[in-house]
Amino acid sequence: MNYSLVASGLLLWCAIVGHNGLAMVMDEKVVNASSSYSSYKDALGKAILFFEGQRSGKLPSKQRVHWRGDSALSDGNLQNLFDLADKFRGSYSASCPFYCSFSSYQDELLWAASWLYKASGEMKYLDYALSNQGWSHGVAEFSWDNKFIGAQTLLTKEFYNGKKELSKIKGDAESFICSLMPGSSSLQIKTTPGGLLFTRDNVNLQYVTSSTLVLMVFSNILKKNRIDGVQCGSVHFSRSQIKAFAKSQVDYILGKNPMNMSYMVGFGRKYPQQLHHRGSSIPSIRDHPAKVGCNEGQSNYLNSPNPNPNIHVGAIVGGPDSNDHFNDARSDFSHNEPAIYINAAFVGSVASLLGKNK
Ligand SMILES: *[C@@H]1O[C@H](CO)[C@@H](O)[C@H](O)[C@H]1NC(C)=O
Numbered sequence: 001m002n003y004s005l006v007a008s009g010l011l012l013w014c015a016i017v018g019h020n021g022l023a024m025v026m027d028e029k030v031v032n033a034s035s036s037y038s039s040y041k042d043a044l045g046k047a048i049l050f051f052e053g054q055r056s057g058k059l060p061s062k063q064r065v066h067w068r069g070d071s072a073l074s075d076g077n078l079q080n081l082f083d084l085a086d087k088f089r090g091s092y093s094a095s096c097p098f099y100c101s102f103s104s105y106q107d108e109l110l111w112a113a114s115w116l117y118k119a120s121g122e123m124k125y126l127d128y129a130l131s132n133q134g135w136s137h138g139v140a141e142f143s144w145d146n147k148f149i150g151a152q153t154l155l156t157k158e159f160y161n162g163k164k165e166l167s168k169i170k171g172d173a174e175s176f177i178c179s180l181m182p183g184s185s186s187l188q189i190k191t192t193p194g195g196l197l198f199t200r201d202n203v204n205l206q207y208v209t210s211s212t213l214v215l216m217v218f219s220n221i222l223k224k225n226r227i228d229g230v231q232c233g234s235v236h237f238s239r240s241q242i243k244a245f246a247k248s249q250v251d252y253i254l255g256k257n258p259m260n261m262s263y264m265v266g267f268g269r270k271y272p273q274q275l276h277h278r279g280s281s282i283p284s285i286r287d288h289p290a291k292v293g294c295n296e297g298q299s300n301y302l303n304s305p306n307p308n309p310n311i312h313v314g315a316i317v318g319g320p321d322s323n324d325h326f327n328d329a330r331s332d333f334s335h336n337e338p339a340i341y342i343n344a345a346f347v348g349s350v351a352s353l354l355g356k357n358k
Pocket residue numbers: 011025028029032
């Protein structure tokens with residue numbers, strides 16, 4: 001199926017059914033609202049602002065969050081950290097109260113080695129990935145826990161750069177694409193009726209933004225190497241179908257969805273008002289100079305029915321349920337909490353719609 005044809009079909013349909021001229025223009029605006037160059041640019045700027053609010057290290061002088069300063073400058077050298085992690089392999093989960101690594105440590109080591117190779121150019125990291133490629137297997141999600149597809153995508157670039165020994169890794173990366181593309185014979189992740197990838201109900205948009213980034217990067221790898229697409233059993237997906245599906249996920253997040261809702265705070269006409277976030281839901285010290293105690297925070301602000309006083313521009317929430325429904329309630333953290341791992345991947349996805357590869 002050609003997704004870009006579906007999108008233009010929708011516009012045409014609006015034009016045909018819009019007997020009332022005004023209704024027609026409004027429908028077109030809804031269709032166009034989230035997918036123009038200027039709105040992607042706006043969304044990208046906002047997504048990066050969220051990142052600027054929390055990044056560490058040496059901050060550039062032009063960063064926009066003026067109250068933040070340099071931090072974590074002496075956290076050590078990444079290469080030493082890699083050696084440490086490789087030497088003391090083990091399960092963090094054994095004594096882990098929260099954010100346990102259910103996928104174990106092999107994915108993190110492959111992912112770290114792949115990035116260190118890219119950053120340093122040192123062959124020992126590529127050799128490490130080559131000699132441990134047996135750890136790799138096909139997966140259907142990319143998350144704070146499971147990073148295999150991140151490593152597989154980086155290493156697929158090396159495959160096309162001439163490291164043909166990485167063909168198994170390239171195959172694993174293709175199986176990820178095949179597990180998501182609607183219509184694939186090895187589909188594992190279904191979409192909601194409104195077209196959103198749905199992995200699980202708890203902070204689902206993290207899987208959407210991360211998978212979308214992989215789809216975007218993968219379609220760029222195919223383009224660069226003049227490969228027309230990916231074969232998934234009997235179904236072939238062209239590069240432009242993969243890219244169009246990825247774009248549909250960005251557009252859904254920005255408002256082209258059954259709720260007509262942008263899941264990025266501060267973007268579009270309708271967005272979550274009750275973000276599950278202390279800094280956003282508790283008033284600023286300027287408006288409320290008295291101290292807000294822990295219990296008071298809960299009773300007066302967490303449980304308040306009012307919109308948040310501070311708009312956390314750029315934050316993307318956990319998102320709608322499997323029926324595209326979204327209940328804008330602060331207490332519902334699985335759907336209304338923002339996270340770095342949702343935004344980070346979104347930055348890359350929306351940037352690819354603006355970049356030279358678009
Ligand atoms: C929406 O986009 C279509 C196709 O790019 C264009 O023809 C139409 O004029 C746009 N509508 C509005 C209201 O901007």
